[in-house]
Amino acid sequence: MARTGRVRVDYRGLSVGEYPAACYRQARQLFVIDEDLAPLMIYAAGLTGRNPETLKELPAEHRLLEGRAVAVTVTKRRRGKANSRTTVHWSVDGDPTRQLRTSGSFYLLMHRMMARSRAFSGTTSVWSIWAGNGRGGVRHASTGGHTGPFDAELARKLHLGRWARRHGLVDDNGAPLQMMLTRIKKTVEARTAKQVGGHLPSARLTNTADTSFAYYLRGDPFVREWAADVLTEAITEAEGNARAVVARLGGADVDAVPDRVRTQAAAGELDTLASACVDIEHGPDGGRCEESFLTCFRCPNALVMERHLPALLALAEALREDLQQRDAEQWTARHEVIWQILTGDILPHFSPAQRAAAQQTRPVLRLDLLDGPKELP
Template sequence: MSEQISHQSRLAPTGPGRSSAMPSGPYESVPVKHSEQGALTVPFTGEDGRTKEYDFTRLPLPRMHRDLAIAFAARTGPTGTLRTKSSANSAYLGIRRLLAFLESLHARPTSLGELTPRHLERYRLERLKTVKVGPVGTELALLRMVLASVTPDTELSPQLREFLQQPGHHRNGAKAVGRPGYSDREFRALVTAARSDVVGIRERIRVGEQLLQTFRNDPENLDPEDRILAAHLDAMDQTGRIPDVTWTTRLTQRVQHRFARVALARHLYLTQDDLTPLLLLGVALTGRNSETIKELPAQHRVLEGRAVAVALTKRRRGKSQSRESVHWEIGTIESRQLHTPGGFYLLLHDLMRRGRRLTGDTRVWSIWAGIAGRPADDPAGQGKHSSLGHIDPYALNLTRDLKLGRWGASHGLTDDDGNPLEINLNRLKTTVEVRRTRAVGGHLPSASRTNTMDVSFVHYLQGDPRIRDWADQVLTTAINEAEANARAFRPRILVAGGEAALNSSPETMADDLGISPELLSRVIQGELDTLASACLAIHRSPFTDADVCNVSFLTCLRCPNALITEHHLPALLSVRDLLQTARDTLPLDDWVEEHGRTWLALTQLILPKFSEAQQAKAATKKPVSLHLSFLSGPQEPR
């Protein structure tokens, strides 16, 4: 202890104006493990508490292992952006597939320094042979994130570094459109069936609890068979152990082995078959993604008996917005319990409280899954054994076979054409979004409670035929407004005749343009040029409060501070070509939103000011190095 105190006394004192003392020795920010046997692994602990260890040792191309492992650890570590087990799994699987593909090439790269954008493009095309565009785009995005975290970045080729820094990667391929939701009739039938099952679950557990309470208070009031059953329930409640039983039911059927244990467990605990109606009703009542319902925490607060406060996990929002506190209505009478999100949550919490006592989980979910099906040396199997078969069904991951088709068939659910109704949690979420949007007259800011307006429309509303008509009207209005705004704007343009007049009367020309002769002289000399115009007031932007304008170069074409002369014409023609190419590749509504106003200003107000001869001459001088992603820069003001 004295040695430690002595060491601390030698440190420089801290205080205002003094830097804190830095620890000695190297600092390793990423947890990469090297075992004595040569194994290279990355341990992971997500923000949701799920853990895993990723082994890079057996992957192909060993010279890449260490750099990729460190980059992967940085991305999945405490300061990284891949903070759930599912996202870490996806990134690791992407790395494994990429390395396997690279190894199969005749001229394969052996180190990260030899990896080029062409290799990634060939990998993308190979994956598209068997996988849809959306998942491939997601996989490539994760790979680019990991590669961008390689340190130092000089380990990568200059071409690859430049490629990773380019914006617009997410625009590759067609944007996925959400599937249509259910019709009103289909939705009512589905929710009614789910609610009926949940009522059955509630009553089943209540009957078991009443039988248990009677056994403890007045066992003589039970008939012999119920007394035997209640004795089992008493032991189950106290220990969590589901005994091996064989008994004769009132229907004289012998129930034994595994089915007997499941039947016995269901008197006090939930099982796998209960998950389907509970999840379906949870999505229908809350309008939340099924992933959010699966992550519901056990901790909550009841507010004046009217609402419950719950902190939700929003897995798709990113690290900075992964938590959201909500207040859900409870309902003042029990008949409304399964019609309100708060009432549903409290029922869910109560139904699984016994199981949570045994697992100690912080999420609300707990079922009895038995102890069979896993070898004893498997970590998940050991966890199941230690909790006597009681588990959080979503502790390891959020994927679990719910047998939705079988559930729908058991209730005889059909679509509007009389065919078996496809049961899909995403379609159910879409239906809730659609119904909410219709209820508020199509006003997205009012309807978008669980997602941003963009996410609500693209992923949940855009594919629904009942919303599409309304959206088309909104889009038409947006186009008309964009055109009106563009036409109301009058850019300042100095054409050839104006440049000739400048030589004879610069003061008059400057006065006509509303600027000083000195500023006009700087424009003519090219001192104020941006990419396709001159900026007369870069410190007084109408689009931003920043000290220096930092908006897109494309926005210059509809900015009152811009002055366009003939020597800008080659770049303007190149911009027109780039916008035309984007129009051919982007969905029309995306293109209108991003480039509609710029296109109208350029083609209707600027280029017509120049003669065909001027444009033909300028076309021979068009720059070849312009890229739309560079021109776009920051997102344009809306």
């Protein structure tokens, strides 16, 4: 049988109905048969993460790279586009007892398993089986029943459901598992995405990050639940970072503010008009500060936090209104520096969401307050 490729069975004592099963039992001692395709394809999909069409078109031709990797040119079928061919490099485990651990070792194992059949079928595919009984016996008579199972059509039935039932596989509800190779690919994509923390450029195996998400990850319930947790954590962290916005004016280092002073500022104990003063005893001109609030926006003692945002927005609105009532040159001479610092250096620290929230509690500020307290007559 190994020499000719033709299966010989001693039918004595067998009924006619038992002939096919006897042939398959005899054949599978040397060759891969139809029934073997299901577990091989399932394992190949789970190990490589490739789609069924690409796996069915795996070629027999390959290059072994220093015994560490195997280079295989695979075909990727695209919807509405020309098919593309690319060379993949699958790692090979040097330990022969670990042939099921890496994609390269498994490919080489399949290559050896079907090499004898390929010699008779003449296929260029890595897949070659003996299918001599029934319809295959007539169609492949010239090759002794050997054929490339996916040469004529990729839609060859693999009977995955039958294989799953034989192994008692059930879904989460206890019903018979609907085994699908595309579902296995989605599982691989989801598992890989979780392993790399959701970083899609790193997670993608065979597609772009956009395609991996749109076709394999977005609809997966486990990925949705996992991604929701990740997103919630990210939003919470981003919100915390945003609320921790602290800006020190006048070019001073915000990290140099002592924790005790920052705590006082956060509690409102050091507030001036629209900021906090971290050292009122040492003003710009020396000694206790007696300058107007205009000076705060250029003073290194000024500290701006989120709690000052409503007053800052109110100040910006007051400056805009003042521009409508005052000569432009006069307004520029008086308020241009403050306006530039306010709109260019301070407000950009805060997010649109923070600004929208601060608008709800915006106080009314009179610009004459910027000149400092007035003595009563």
